[in-house]
Each structure stands twice: as structure tokens, then as C-alpha cells.
Amino acid sequence: VKSNVGHLESAAGAASLAKMALALRNDKIPPSINYAGPNPYIDFEKEHLKVADTVTDWPRYSGKAIAGVSGFGFGGANAHLVLREVLPGDLVEPAPEPDVAVVTPATDDSPAVFVGGVRMDEYGEFVHDDDDDDALDRPAPAVDDEPETPALTEEALRLLALAREELAAGTDESAAESKTDLVPLAVSGFLTSRKKAAAAELADWIDSEQGRASSLQSIGRSLSRRNHGRSRAVVLAHDHDEAIKGLRALAEGKPNPSVLTADGPVANGPVWVLAGFGAQHRKMAKNLYLRDETFAEWIDKVDALVQDELGYSVVELILDDSQDYGIETTQVTIFAIQVALGELLKAHGAKPGAVVGQSLGEAAAAYFAGGLSLADATRTICSRSHLMGEGEAMLYGEYIRLMALVEYSAEEIETVFADFNDLEVCVYAAPTQTVIGGPPDQVDAIIARAEAEGRFARKFQTKGASHTSQMDPLLGELAAELQGIEARPLEIPYYSTVHEGKLFRAGADPIHDVDYWKKGLRHSVHFTHGIRNAVDNGHTTFLELAPNPVALMQVGLTTAAAGLHDAQLIATLARKQDEVDSMTTAMAQLFVHGHDLDLRTLFPRSSTGLAGALDFADIPPTQFRRKPHWLDVHFTGDSSAVIPGNHVATPDGRHVFEYLPRGATDLAALVKATAAAVLPDTRLVASEQRAVPAEGARLVTTLTRHPGGAAVQVHARIEESFTLVYDAIVARGDAQSALPAAVGAGTVAESATAPAPVEDEPDDDAAILHDNLTAGAGIAAGFAKWKPDTGESIGQRLGTIVGAAMGYEPEDLPWEVPLIELGLDSLMAVRIKNRVEYDFDLP
Incomplete structure (x- = not known):
């Protein structure tokens, strides 16, 4: 297509593909425009090459018409395609689709469909039957060789029945406070502006009669099945009015607590944070246990293991509203909740990019990273918590040790400890926060000192200080009880707070042996070091798995100290908040930031097992922004820089231009542009329109010079028929030039034009930049150099520069996509480079 439209750089391949597709459809090879003859340095006959200079019938050397298209992109990237004409055999009707039958095997409660003999679930995923013959050829999944574990206790069953009755009757506090289920409405687009436009269209539809007649669940389910662009948002709503309000806020770019939005995906997966002591509270996880089957299933699995280890039931603890958790039951129950939360997330398609544990959270972290089986992880937390509980129960008087969080950095605490000889560091929680432990009088004294200095300090309700020398008597028995665990x-990548926050990559040798757990109980926890290493490795999302967020504040302090001021800090559950809604919100946040999350699974199946027509809403289809990409010729009153078509100078001194307009043409502007292309400083002095050009006619403009100006005629041409449509006279202005001297063919004559006066170059460098860079780059005039005191960040100015050069609004620029993939060409790169050097005063 170079002879048609010139250089297109990365777009040439697509244009050539379109040209060849049209040529195949019309069964003709179009001629190459302006072809004058073969290159004398190429042996066309020997190489079996030919350039079509006329319309040619398509040859069928192999019995069919074939074309090849090559695209040569920026930086030497090449792409080649082969096209073939459609043959009669391609039009054979396909075989009819096999009937689809819904089958529910007795061994599986989940619904499925059989398509062509293959069993699939409602999401199109393959489902393997236990008795499938092919299963004999597949390796069996790894399972823990564990003995049969106990079922729920009778007391747990009694409490469960009572809790379900309260939930159904609405007498349970958590159930009474919650409204209808929170529904996530996903809206996305490749660009932020398209996402906003989609939100506005959806809001209008939901506010219509048809939209209000559709259930919010059906609307959300339909949206979840769509392709999701890089710029995502989720509007969380309980009813139609909340949905409309949130969608309109999203469309207008206004903040709203029910709107979660991000303009592009993050690069690395989320870090699952398994926190330590302090997240416990009465009724924690009870509502989620009653309302989510997956969560309850995994709580029950851990419950059976805990019964086997310690002889009591975690389910009883969760369902007992009067439960006041102690040092032992707190650790075991939080561990069970962490495991169930993680498995619930995994059931919805989420997965960790890395994990980090803190104190008791190390057990669940080891399980999710694959370092321990669930049975061994449960055994570890049970042994640890039981020994600590027994040890704390025996403490009295001078043997009691307290713990506190004080606002001192690791360096500052060492200086402060000079006045408190018996205090020890339990946890390096954040760059400016440290958990310390020791005798009560010294703990109280350091708290008083911190508060007197205007620092934050808080005492923990404990009688013992873990991660200090007080744990030494427990280490031998802990090692004995953990004999036989298999590391x-x-x-999964693992940031070990036991090993000073060090990263152990996936596939690394086992680390969770007995010595690991001894060190983890006795020595300081390097939590902030693990988070800092995660930030340094590119992680920006941190998801805390806990019944109440207790570590996210320290995570936020660490990320901010590392220079990451927009980290995504996501909680799963929170005290006094609806737990199902909290989990929906957490998963929506993962989805918005581009992490793995199957949004379809947030919408439960219907009573029949599979979603039917009534379970979906007839929401508006995706509206595409249609933009023409034809290069049209537009004329303005001073379009001296525009050549109106192909130009030919005839021997008799006339100048002829010809082009095919793609719409209505301003004939007066065409005449001015023609005159400006040949004569300097002309003006239109007389004109008369004789006819209106017919649709599809080419415009042929002829300029005939005469003293003082020229006569210009515009003819409309259809094939070989010409019709005069416009007649005009242009006159010369002040600029004068002599006629060229007549010389022999091939001899260059010196111009007789009087030398134009040299104009002083403008002193304003902004004017120079506007003339040579701005007008071509699409950047508005009147801009100023970047200054730090304007409130505009460097990133915002770069977004303006790059977006203007590449045709993006700054808010739509996909920062995570390489510019070459967005269509960067050499001219754009030069414009960006020049503008950056100017705006930031770079040498």
C-alpha cells in the first residue's frame, strides 16, 4: 500500500491486509500506482517477480488464488500472513450440534452438562468423573495420608441448629444489621473514558422500566460473564437506587464509598498476609460460617483436626456468643479462620502471588505456601498454642511478662533499651513501630516515656511475652511434640519473618522443620522486613486474612516508608461489619486491580443448578466508539501548506491537481490551496460556481498563470467525462517574483526571485516549540514548562506529553502497556523526546 498512501509504519500491515482481502473478493490484482518501470538491479524474470501496472486477473497457479501480506513494524518486527480465496468446500454446512442433556451424577452434587460426550460445568470447565476410564491414565491427585477425623461434636451441632434458627428469624444481631446481599456490578473498558461511558449507559438502563424490572443479581451475573478490560471498576449495591448512584458517580469521576475503581492492572500478584495475635473478638466468623458453605466446609475440616489434637471443637468456639478467647483458643481459632478464608478465596479463583506470616500466622502461611500439609500445620499451631496457654496459666507475680507496641524504630529502640535492661524486642512491626516484652514495671515505664515524647504506645492484654527469653522453657517440649512433621x-514465594524477612522462592528446599518453629516462637518477628522485601520485589497489593485487620496499619507504614504511597491494602473481615459483604468487597478489590478472581463465582447457581434465561438481564451491549481512519483532505482559509491532490506541471506552464474527496469540499478553499501551492501570497478576487460535483467524482483543479495572478478552474471528473464546477481568479499580493529563464532541458537555472528579507528568529523558545513540535503533536498552544510548585506531578506532565503525542487523553493512557505495543512510531518518539527535554529543561 506504499504507492497508495505512503509510509504507514506499524499500520502498513493492517492496510495491506484490507487491500488484499478486497482484491481477493473482487478477483482482481490492482495496479501499483505511479509505477514507472522495473528496478534495473533486480532480475524480475529470473526471480519470477512482476509488478502489476494494470488491473490483472488473479492467477491460480495451485488451483486457488493466494496472497501474501508482510508487515514491517517498528524496531525490525516482521509479521507475515497468507490469504486464500474462499473455496466451495469451505461453505459446507457443519454437522448439527449434539443434544445437551443435564446430568447430575449420584456421586457429585454439582450440576454439569454433557456436550459431545464431554462433561462440563456451567463455566465451561471440564469435569472428570470418578469412574471415567480415562482417569486410570491420569496420575491421582496428591492427598494427605491421614486417618479418619472426627465429625462435629453434639454441642457444635446444637449450637449450629440454634444459630440457623436465629439467622432465619432475623434475631441474630449480625443478620439483623445486614440488608440484602451486596451485589458487585463490574464495569470495565480498555480506556478509563470508555469505562465511564459504559457506567453512564448502564445507570440509564437500570433506571429504566426494564432495568428496574430485572433483579440486581441477574444484572450482576450478566456483567460478570463479559470480557473485562484493563481499566476496571466494581459498584457495590444492595438495591437499584444504590447501583444507579454508584454508577453515576463512576461515570462522572466522583468518589463514592460503594465504587471500587482502578485505571490499570498491577504487575505482581497479591501478598497474602497472615497476621498474629490481636484480631480475635466475640462472634468472629460466625455469620460467614452460617452463610457460606465453602467457608464452613474448611472450618469443619480444621475443626476435625483440632479435635484430634486438643480434644475440643473450633466450631463450638465460633458459634458460642459468650466465648472469651484465651491465649490458646485465640491462636487455634484464628488459624482455622485464616485457612477457611484462604480456601474461600481460592474457590473464587484467587491465588496468592506470595505469602507472609506473622507469629501465629506463620502456620497458615506455611500451609498456603505448600510448606506443610493442613494436618501438620494444624498440629503445629495446636502444639504451639497449647504450650503457651499452659505456660501462661502457671505464671504469677514476678514471672509475669507483658507486651506493648511502642512508636520506636529498630534503631531507636536499641538506644531506649539502655535504660530498660530486661526488655526485649518481640516484633519489628513497622519502620517506626516495635512490639516489646518484659517485666510489667519496665513495660509501663517505656509506655509512659513514649507517650511523654508524643509517641504512640499500647499495652497488650497478655501475661506472657512470646518471642522473648520467657519462651525458652517451652522449646524442648515443642520440639518433642512436632517430631514427625514433614516440611x-x-x-508459593514465601517471605519468612522468622528468617529476617528473607524471600524463599517457589521450588526452594523445605524450611518449615522443627527448628523453624522453635526459632519462630523464641526469637523476634521481622514482619516489616518481610513487607519491605515484598515491596522491593514489585508487590503493591497486600491482602490480610484475619477476622479483623490488625497488620494492615503496619503494612501501610512499611509501604509508605519504601516510597509506595498507593499500595492496595485489603482486609477480608472486620469487626461489626457484615462478613459476607466484607468478603465480597475484598474479592471485588482484587478483581478491580487485575488479580486472579473469577467474578462469575460470586453469583450462586439457581435452584435448578444451572443458570437459566431468567437468571440473566438484557443489559445494554458494549458500545464501541467508531472512529474513521481514512486520511481526508481538509482545507482552511489559509491552507497554504496543503497540496490538494496529486500535482502535475505541464509544459505550457499550467499546474494540474487531482484528488478524490471523501465528503463535501469547500471549493473556494480548494482554489486558495491550489494557488498557494504554486504562487506565493495570493488572494481570491473573483469566483463563480458553475455546478455541484456529483458523488464519487474526482476533482481536477487547473491553474493557468497570467500577469498579476492566475485563473483557476475546478472540474468534476467521472471516468473520462469532465464538468466545470468552479471558476476563479486569484491575484498576487506584495511578494513578487520574476519568471524563470528559459533554458535547455536538463539544465538548472538560477531563480530570479528576489531574495526575501531575513526575518529575525523569535526569542521565545516556546514559540519555536509550538511551531515545530506542538502543532504536529496535537498539544494545545500556551503550555508552560513544568514547575514543581504548580502542584502538577512529574507523572501527570509525562502523561500529558505522551498522551498528546499518541492520541490519548492523559487519564486513558495505559501506563502498564509498553508504548511500542500502543503504536509508538519514530515520529511520536521524537516528539515525546523533544517535549520532555523542553518541559523539564533537560540538556
């Missing part, structure tokens, strides 16, 4: 190779 496994890691499957």
Missing part, C-alpha cells in the same frame, strides 16, 4: 518444598 515440603515451597510452591
